[in-house]
Amino acid sequence: MKQLDFFYFFGSGYAYLSVMRIDGMAKQSGVAVRWRPFNVRTVMAENNIALSTQAAKVKYMWRDVERRAATHGVPYVRAPFWPTDPDLLANRVAMVAAEEGWCEAYSVASFRAWYLEGMELGSRAHLEHVLSPLGQHIDDVIAKADGRLAHERLKAETDAARSYGIFGSPAFVVDGETFWGDDRLEEALAWAAGRHDLQTLNHDG
Amino acid sequence: MKQLDFFYFFGSGYAYLSVMRIDGMAKQSGVAVRWRPFNVRTVMAENNIALSTQAAKVKYMWRDVERRAATHGVPYVRAPFWPTDPDLLANRVAMVAAEEGWCEAYSVASFRAWYLEGMELGSRAHLEHVLSPLGQHIDDVIAKADGRLAHERLKAETDAARSYGIFGSPAFVVDGETFWGDDRLEEALAWAAGRHDLQTLNHDG
Numbered sequence: 001m002k003q004l005d006f007f008y009f010f011g012s013g014y015a016y017l018s019v020m021r022i023d024g025m026a027k028q029s030g031v032a033v034r035w036r037p038f039n040v041r042t043v044m045a046e047n048n049i050a051l052s053t054q055a056a057k058v059k060y061m062w063r064d065v066e067r068r069a070a071t072h073g074v075p076y077v078r079a080p081f082w083p084t085d086p087d088l089l090a091n092r093v094a095m096v097a098a099e100e101g102w103c104e105a106y107s108v109a110s111f112r113a114w115y116l117e118g119m120e121l122g123s124r125a126h127l128e129h130v131l132s133p134l135g136q137h138i139d140d141v142i143a144k145a146d147g148r149l150a151h152e153r154l155k156a157e158t159d160a161a162r163s164y165g166i167f168g169s170p171a172f173v174v175d176g177e178t179f180w181g182d183d184r185l186e187e188a189l190a191w192a193a194g195r196h197d198l199q200t201l202n203h204d205g
Numbered sequence: 206m207k208q209l210d211f212f213y214f215f216g217s218g219y220a221y222l223s224v225m226r227i228d229g230m231a232k233q234s235g236v237a238v239r240w241r242p243f244n245v246r247t248v249m250a251e252n253n254i255a256l257s258t259q260a261a262k263v264k265y266m267w268r269d270v271e272r273r274a275a276t277h278g279v280p281y282v283r284a285p286f287w288p289t290d291p292d293l294l295a296n297r298v299a300m301v302a303a304e305e306g307w308c309e310a311y312s313v314a315s316f317r318a319w320y321l322e323g324m325e326l327g328s329r330a331h332l333e334h335v336l337s338p339l340g341q342h343i344d345d346v347i348a349k350a351d352g353r354l355a356h357e358r359l360k361a362e363t364d365a366a367r368s369y370g371i372f373g374s375p376a377f378v379v380d381g382e383t384f385w386g387d388d389r390l391e392e393a394l395a396w397a398a399g400r401h402d403l404q405t406l407n408h409d410g
Contacts, residue, residue, distance in 0.1 A: 043261075047258075047259045047260075047261055047262060048253070048258045048259060049254060049259060049262065053252075053253045054252045054253060054254060054372065055252075056248075056252055056367075056370050056371070056372040057252060057254065057372050057373075059370060060370055060372070060383065060385060063383075064384075064385070064389075066403065067392065067401065067402075067403050070401070070402040070403035070405075070406050071392065071401070071402050071403075073402075162261075165261050165264060165265055166261070167259065167261040167262050167265070168262075178265065178268075179269075180265060180269070181388075183386075183388050184269075187272065187276065196272065196275070196276070197275040197276050197278075198271065198272050198275035198276075200275075201275050
């Protein structure tokens with residue numbers, strides 16, 4: 001089965017759309033997804049594209065997410081708290097979850113709580129709300145998320161994202177081919193399935 | 206007939222895709238297009254998103270344009286000279302063309318020459334190649350493009366783009382609703398035709 005690496009950040013507005021869409025779409029395409037949260041703040045700073053100084057772009061982003069959610073039938077209430085997860089706790093909990101095999105369930109629950117229930121990512125309320133139904137004990141998880149292993153994994157995954165030329169979230173990598181943005185999810189899956197028009201053209205030519 | 210304002214820049218890689226696609230798609234949707242070149246360099250600088258310092262993003266852009274050209278059946282040979290049109294001459298000629306009613310034909314011919322024939326936008330060779338078939342005399346046109354009116358129009362169109370919250374090229378505006386990027390052209394046309402899902406949702410609710 002073809003594999004797609006899904007790179008995303010807890011706190012990225014557009015990642016919400018992919019978190020909500022990717023499982024069903026990948027199954028339909030027969031593609032296996034590896035959920036790989038990474039620290040997009042680092043690579044955005046390195047590329048001089050931190051959003052905080054781009055007022056017009058930020059304003060546009062939330063309206064665009066609202067429109068795209070409607071287009072894709074993804075639930076939407078309002079623009080969420082942003083920026084959020086100041087000390088990356090929600091992202092470091094994701095490292096624990098990835099290590100232990102419950103990253104996808106944690107990610108979907110987290111983004112839903114953030115977008116649909118107005119919670120701040122990484123807050124006590126958010127983590128309690130999300131972790132309990134997953135059978136995880138909040139204090140144990142936070143202890144691990146504060147540990148060396150979680151910090152190292154987040155750095156390693158961010159290095160991996162950078163090595164694929166990724167500069168924003170979400171992004172998708174298939175056989176070393178990088179696609180940036182939720183609006184490229186369809187193309188990334190087509191690439192994985194070998195039915196992207198560029199592949200076809202190259203094959204014909 | 207509904208109107209869509211098409212804001213783009215001579216020298217914007219992604220604008221090529223829209224320049225090549227918009228006429229046929231708009232006709233199919235029954236939407237009238239107003240071609241409005243503007244100075245994206247100004248608004249990108251204002252928003253701290255000048256591409257020149259974003260190596261990973263620039264590298265990604267050309268590969269993405271190549272893939273998207275294949276997806277849309279738009280001809281593609283290689284990434285064009287870039288950056289190009291250093292003193293905005295190709296863009297200022299567009300102001301003359303817009304004033305005189307031949308902006309669309311000039312734009313399509315310019316982008317084709319830039320992408321498909323390897324010409325530098327605004328170079329003597331480029332302008333000769335593009336203007337002659339349009340029945341325009343190069344020296345007359347350059348004289349007007351260097352004049353006060355062309356400079357003022359470019360500034361006014363850039364002000365208009367900024368007032369719509371535009372921070373990049375290409376962008377589309379319909380009834381004050383702004384869409385950024387060639388990948389939003391379908392949505393902008395759907396909006397113009399009143400069949401965007403967000404409009405439908407609002408109407409139902």
